[in-house]
Amino acid sequence: MKILLIPDKFKGSVTAEGVIKALSKGILKSMPETKVFKVMASDGGDGFLDAIQNYISLERVEGDTIDPLGRPSRAYYLYNESNSTAYVELAKASGIELLSNADLNVMETSTIGTGIQIKDAITRGAKNIIIGLGGSATNDGGTGIAHALGYRFMDDKDNLLAPKGKNLSLISKISKMDDSFWKGISFTAVNDVTNPLFGKEGAAYVYAKQKGADSGQIESLDEGLRNLAYTVQNTMGVDHALLPGTGAAGGTAYGLKTFFNAEFISGIEFLFKLAGIPQLLKETSIDYIITGEGKIDEQTLHGKLIKGVMDIGLQYSIPVIAVCGKLAIDPIELKKKGLMAVLEVLDTTKPLQYSMDNASKLIEKTIFNYFENQKSI
Incomplete structure (x- = not known):
């Protein structure tokens, strides 16, 4: 299994680097043999x-x-x-x-x-x-x-x-x-x-x-x-x-x-070239691309980093999974646009601040559970 990680930060909670670490831990806990490729990305905004x-x-x-x-x-x-x-x-x-x-x-x-x-x-x-x-x-x-x-x-x-x-x-x-x-x-x-x-x-x-x-x-x-x-x-x-x-x-x-x-x-195009990702995608058979940000909403479809990753996934026929702190848009709409799955890490049984403070652990747990569930399908 080969997975490419291109997340944004979870604003006010965890950096893009922190999101990458949490995703990597969850993936490797579920599938230790996975090769994880990482891209520190930005849509042109802060970071x-x-x-x-x-x-x-x-x-x-x-x-x-x-x-x-x-x-x-x-x-x-x-x-x-x-x-x-x-x-x-x-x-x-x-x-x-x-x-x-x-x-x-x-x-x-x-x-x-x-x-x-x-x-x-x-x-x-x-x-x-x-x-x-x-x-x-x-x-x-x-x-x-x-x-x-x-x-x-x-x-x-x-x-x-x-x-x-x-x-x-x-x-x-x-x-x-x-x-x-x-x-x-x-x-x-x-x-x-x-x-x-x-x-x-x-x-x-x-x-x-x-x-x-x-x-x-x-x-x-x-x-x-x-x-x-x-x-x-x-x-x-x-x-x-x-x-x-x-x-x-x-x-x-x-x-x-x-x-x-x-x-x-586009920010994603600029940084993909900088990181040599087009070459990677041509030479390596990537099974999944995982992206994410703190909140996925209508603005996401206007061209934030996730939209750019979705476009790359469509271009190379690679399924894209998005992880977010809060989902504020119909997931069916996102799937129509090219996302295979959208995973919300928010713990609705606790105050919002809990999820903000524990975002890394929740990201790790959410992606681990996703791939564990995939094994039984």
Whole structure:
């Protein structure tokens, strides 16, 4: 038996590495002869740089920046001097994990901090900027990054606007200062969501609630993103708003595509290549792929890491099993999309905190029981 493990973290409970260890223990307890292959993956969100460091030795560059609310902070990116490539994780400077629940205010947050990091990388000599999206606290359409690199956004009276969610609906003019600083730089946005910029499946309606927005603010943010796209189309002559994936990280993917002509690549595809997985799948007969995350819900089908793993399973005709802390979607729907089985580890007889605190043991027990049961079928 050969099994490939590609789980995400169980957020707030156990790291992706911890999930891999728990799955491995459960599998080997049931089937000691199994050969287990492991991939530290990321969908481009928080954990992106950690995943990369598992496969490439890179320089860690730490520096001053600002957090999503504009407060001074420190963050790092990775740099490969040999090919002038910088790897930036949006969540390091613009992530939701940097804010307390009391601080969550998606109307006021911005991606400027990430833009400062990108500017530093370009100053260092980077010719290729690879940005992992996800885990953001923002819904600014990428205007923060654009501002940090020389774009300016004004209202109809030529007043300069701070690049944040609440100001998107006021944008009437866009100007670009000297672009020689980043001209010729290659930008790549890494993410695994397929949402467009706006609309019911867009950045605001799908993701802003978890960033602190109420229903009225969600509607306002969506209108703001529509206005940004309208103004861009009128002033720059481009329209990427409905391109799948532009809704990632509060529309940051849209901003990167629009202002810097960024290429899109899925996180799972990016890291699979990095880890040599396509070669492994061609040369090795894998019996199962096991993935997982803390919560499987509707967002999972919009292109999170699990969706990427499901696609790989379909491509190579390998059954995929998903393990999760909580299942918040009809498992029949997931099976229709390509999952062979979905295993929820939540212990419903105890408070939620018990399952959070004991996730590793529950993951190990759940996968052990699954393969033990398979023996009797």
